[in-house]
Amino acid sequence: MEYIVTIIILVGLFVILAASFDLIIGYCGLISIAHPIFYAIGAYTSAMLAKEAGVPVPLAMLIGAGAALVSSILVALPSLRVSGDYLLIASIGFQLGLIELAKHFHEIGGAGGLTNIPPFLIREVGREAYAVLVVVIAALTVWFVRWMATGPYGRMMSALRDDELAFSMLGRNAIWVKVSVFGIGSAIAGLAGGLYAHYFRFIEPDQFGLLASSAVLTMVVVGGMRTTWGPVVGAIVLQLLPQAITFFGLPPSVLGPLQGIMFTGLVLVFMFMRPQGLVAASDLWRGREGGARHD
Amino acid sequence: MTDVLRIRDLNKSFGGIVVADEVNLDLHAGRVLGLIGPNGAGKTSLFNLVTGVVKPDTGSITLDGQSIDNLPIYQRARLGLARTWQNLRLFPSLSVLDNVMLGPRDYPGEKLTSLIFDARGVARRQAEEQDRAHAILKRTGLAGVAQSRVQDIAYGQQKLVGVARALMNDARCLLLDEPMAGVEGQAYGAIQRVVRDIAESGVAVCVVEHNVAFVRDLCDEGVFMFAGKVLARGTVGELIADPRLTELYFGT
Ligand SMILES: Nc1ncnc2c1ncn2[C@@H]1O[C@H](COP(=O)(O)OP(=O)(O)OP(=O)(O)O)[C@@H](O)[C@H]1O
Ligand SMILES: [Mg+2]
Numbered sequence: 001m002e003y004i005v006t007i008i009i010l011v012g013l014f015v016i017l018a019a020s021f022d023l024i025i026g027y028c029g030l031i032s033i034a035h036p037i038f039y040a041i042g043a044y045t046s047a048m049l050a051k052e053a054g055v056p057v058p059l060a061m062l063i064g065a066g067a068a069l070v071s072s073i074l075v076a077l078p079s080l081r082v083s084g085d086y087l088l089i090a091s092i093g094f095q096l097g098l099i100e101l102a103k104h105f106h107e108i109g110g111a112g113g114l115t116n117i118p119p120f121l122i123r124e125v126g127r128e129a130y131a132v133l134v135v136v137i138a139a140l141t142v143w144f145v146r147w148m149a150t151g152p153y154g155r156m157m158s159a160l161r162d163d164e165l166a167f168s169m170l171g172r173n174a175i176w177v178k179v180s181v182f183g184i185g186s187a188i189a190g191l192a193g194g195l196y197a198h199y200f201r202f203i204e205p206d207q208f209g210l211l212a213s214s215a216v217l218t219m220v221v222v223g224g225m226r227t228t229w230g231p232v233v234g235a236i237v238l239q240l241l242p243q244a245i246t247f248f249g250l251p252p253s254v255l256g257p258l259q260g261i262m263f264t265g266l267v268l269v270f271m272f273m274r275p276q277g278l279v280a281a282s283d284l285w286r287g288r289e290g291g292a293r294h295d
Numbered sequence: 296m297t298d299v300l301r302i303r304d305l306n307k308s309f310g311g312i313v314v315a316d317e318v319n320l321d322l323h324a325g326r327v328l329g330l331i332g333p334n335g336a337g338k339t340s341l342f343n344l345v346t347g348v349v350k351p352d353t354g355s356i357t358l359d360g361q362s363i364d365n366l367p368i369y370q371r372a373r374l375g376l377a378r379t380w381q382n383l384r385l386f387p388s389l390s391v392l393d394n395v396m397l398g399p400r401d402y403p404g405e406k407l408t409s410l411i412f413d414a415r416g417v418a419r420r421q422a423e424e425q426d427r428a429h430a431i432l433k434r435t436g437l438a439g440v441a442q443s444r445v446q447d448i449a450y451g452q453q454k455l456v457g458v459a460r461a462l463m464n465d466a467r468c469l470l471l472d473e474p475m476a477g478v479e480g481q482a483y484g485a486i487q488r489v490v491r492d493i494a495e496s497g498v499a500v501c502v503v504e505h506n507v508a509f510v511r512d513l514c515d516e517g518v519f520m521f522a523g524k525v526l527a528r529g530t531v532g533e534l535i536a537d538p539r540l541t542e543l544y545f546g547t
Pocket of ligand 1: 309312314332333334335336337338339340341381
């Protein structure tokens, strides 16, 4: 039972990560794969605040999300002011640099990881309650991304993806839209980080590296970018698949690389065979108001 | 006659190519100015300089008396500067209506705070803008294709979408880059009528166009550009009657 609850929590966390990443890379077209570093910032901030400063866990989680928001804006603002492609380089640099830095910081556990993170809900109410919390937040995230994408902001993101110059010429502030979306998506990832930390109670720098990046990217690509259910389907499929291969009892030294190869392979297969993913998005934007009011 | 746009001593070159050479030009409220000149004269470049797409080497531009030299593109647009593009630049993932809906100077919901804390106000203003968009689509003869994707309509209609999108700005100054190129049939008359109407409502309009008949029928005045220089200003009739200019225009 504990195993199943843990799987549900992991799937829920990846739904949150994939849906918020889809907002960034799918809807807004911002090329970055450093999403897990904001997950890490949320996780570490929340864990340290609760563990060392005795901050109540829910508050610590919110501050963690805030830290992810602020740091993502600091990364995005200078690189997006230059031009699109710098974001990819700047954010990967930030991700890998911060991971290396964390490994040398003994105060936050160093390379060995941060242990004994205060738990939340598990003792008082039980693991199932935590799973419910995560699933509710995952559902809210999916709803929120859909709300953003089908409203006035969604129309702006579509136009911005199509033609930034024409978009700006209409009086729209392209940089601000991009930074806002990057910040919001990253803040949600930060919240997921807090949720991870106070359930598993152990985090280490390496789990937020490129393997995690490729996992989240694969979920969005395989599930289907710019769709409501794509990231959900992707997160479920890609969380259950690696779980399935753990049943073969392979040693960890084989398992890790095998999962990495699997993610990369899936991305390649989907790029060529079904670029739209399992759930295909319409190539024409439709707002939630419908729009057929007049005729 | 009020000067809406005032260009002073504007210079710009790309490497050795001079696209603006001491350009001085005023656009007046309620008037249509035709900008003519051969390919490569610097007409589109002038629009790019005015809108902030390209930064000038020297010179200054004011809109309604306010300097816009240091403003980014989007802020110039918000002061009432709108344009169309020679190569359209429509948004293919949006319907005709949604292309146009992006055009208001102050787009409801662009501020995240208003989107979250004043959702009702945003929805109300979106509905107002949608009514305005429908009115503009009707005026430009696009009412029937409002829900179509822009790739699916005729080229002339696509040009009109560009004009309609710019009209949403409720601009003080409207720059049209070759609105007639590739356009025939119904759209021809529609564009002419719409541009005339816009000017009559007090907007300063500048049209770049190779279709001389169109420019002559439409414009109050014309300027002739060559190699980044404004060589002459007068009625379009005078300009095209000048053998010196026609020689530059057609080359010899
Ligand atoms: N960004 C740029 N970089 C380098 N050269 C440029 C740039 N923009 C324009 N040019 C050059 O400047 C010259 C003027 O171009 P421009 O597009 O302004 O001409 P035009 O008068 O609009 O011509 P047409 O009637 O063909 O549209 C051309 O030789 C063009 O190649
Ligand atoms: Mg041109």
